[in-house]
Amino acid sequence: MTEATGSKRAQATRAALLSAAGEVFTAAGYERASMAMIAERAGASIGSLYHHFAAKSDLYITVYNEYNRRQQHRSAKAFRTALAAGEEDALRLYIAGARAYLEGCWQERKLARLFLSGNGPAGFGLLSRERFREWLTANATLVNGHTRPLSDMLVLSLTAMSTEAGREVADAPSKAEATRMIDEVLELMGRLYPSS
Structure with missing residues (x-):
């Protein structure tokens, strides 16, 4: 995999995580939302989520x-x-x-x-x-x-x-x-x- 391909994939994963986070936060509220819920909604691993974002x-x-x-x-x-x-x-x-x-x-x-x-x-x-x-x-x-x-x-x-x-x-x-x-x-x- 080239560096450009990896970068595009990382950008796509980040965008999917942000979109999923918006959906989860609006549905559950900040307190009830969890990182696991967001990763699941994005179809990503929890490790990938924490790779892009340090915390909820x-x-x-x-x-x-x-x-x-x-x-x-x-x-x-x-x-x-x-x-x-x-x-x-x-x-x-x-x-x-x-x-x-x-x-x-x-x-x-x-x-x-x-x-x-x-x-x-x-x-x-x-x-x-x-x-x-x-x-x-x-x-x-x-x-x-x-x-x-x-x-x-x-x-x-x-x-x-x-x-x-x-x-x-x-x-x-x-x-x-x-x-x-x-x-x-x-x-x-x-x-x-x-x-x-």
């Missing part, structure tokens, strides 16, 4: 970080698309990114519910607060190079609204209801800083 907490944090990476990618892509279409208003750009984030909460609702509940390993609450601060800084950086810059407190309020709305969207009973919630919260955001 490491695996959970990795799944969380991957989810956040996808959410940030969705938001940044929507922001760039709005910018490329000629939008220059900071609030409208923020709202474009927020819509993508909230739609991601619906698309990945099981993971969103899990992570937004705050359930996780020791120290997860601190980690999620750190990620919130990072998200806040990224949002401020993205939008404030454009017309009508947003104050730090407005960015904080909008980001908190997005996070809380994400929790509700993830719990929506249907896509139609999730879409209604998204539209309503974005309309409310627009009222916080009306067009001049």
Whole structure:
């Protein structure tokens, strides 16, 4: 076997383990989930699981970080698309990114519910607060190079609204209801800083 083949196999195994971990954590919760359950779901050996992840907490944090990476990618892509279409208003750009984030909460609702509940390993609450601060800084950086810059407190309020709305969207009973919630919260955001 070549090194490239081994690397591809290791990447595929890691991806399968992360996918299985997401399924097990969302079904059982962090406390009841076990490494054996995750290995079984992935069709991998427990040794392979421990080769890639040191502990259940490491695996959970990795799944969380991957989810956040996808959410940030969705938001940044929507922001760039709005910018490329000629939008220059900071609030409208923020709202474009927020819509993508909230739609991601619906698309990945099981993971969103899990992570937004705050359930996780020791120290997860601190980690999620750190990620919130990072998200806040990224949002401020993205939008404030454009017309009508947003104050730090407005960015904080909008980001908190997005996070809380994400929790509700993830719990929506249907896509139609999730879409209604998204539209309503974005309309409310627009009222916080009306067009001049």
